[in-house]
Amino acid sequence: MSLTLSSACLPVFQTMLANLDHCLAKAEAHAAVRKFDVNVLVQARLAPDMLPLASQVRIACDAAKLAVARVGALDAPRFADDETTLAQLRERIAKTLAWLATVPANALDGQEDRDITFPVGRDGATRTMKGEAYVKHWALPNVYFHVTTTYALLRHNGVDLGKADYLLGAQAGA
């Protein structure tokens, strides 16, 4: 067995987005027990000039989706960035996971050396990386960054999570 480009990222994206959803579900349960509106968390930030939780979840989803679409030259569904509730953010994760599940491994495998050009920042700049480097040094760290930042936001706001929730999702404590 050897690693492939698809096996290095598709199952990782799927696991991490499922675990992100698990953490949001625990936030909902926490809010129900503490009797506060869980949707106040949607605009929570760790710093005034950091993006709020809603954006962290959207970008985690889109970083995975767009990486797969770019490497595989696939059309990915677009989602409006209009979620205002945790339930809607969980739905975005579900839609992203549903699309990722349709992607065949051979759409990505063999693209290791192909140039991938993608936008960076908001001024129209682009960056070009080979497929393998793009997955390892751009797409994966981006997904992990936004999943972990969401976790940190929830922890900072008192949600009872541990690293096992991040690593194992619904299998945590099982």
Added chain:
Amino acid sequence: MSLTLSSACLPVFQTMLANLDHCLAKAEAHAAVRKFDVNVLVQARLAPDMLPLASQVRIACDAAKLAVARVGALDAPRFADDETTLAQLRERIAKTLAWLATVPANALDGQEDRDITFPVGRDGATRTMKGEAYVKHWALPNVYFHVTTTYALLRHNGVDLGKADYLLGAQAGA
């Protein structure tokens, strides 16, 4: 060119630890400008029951080091968890990077299907995963988790960082 177990993790660990060091260097520069003791950040936490920055940096280093040592059946140097300054934490990163630089790719390649058993939690429990799954679903997410949490801690404390610092380290803005 195809991915290998070593190429999926060694350069990623090295890049992410170098970028973590870059973020700590920016924290030092920020503290110098604002004239506060940068070492107050060593005990900063995002929640009272989360580990402080010192532990986040130590675990980021050790998660990378121990993963490579376990997969490659190598002896890794042990470091005392006694850092009290940011400079000492940066030194731990440097020592970890120095050791990672000595690891040959062929120590890891070919270990994809070997059982890796490692401790989890503090009660002596262990977990066993195949080499490839261990790297993709345990070691890498752990390193990313602790690097990103350190970033979040610094951002929460006002250090002027952007995601490019996390993704590109010293090449950010270059």
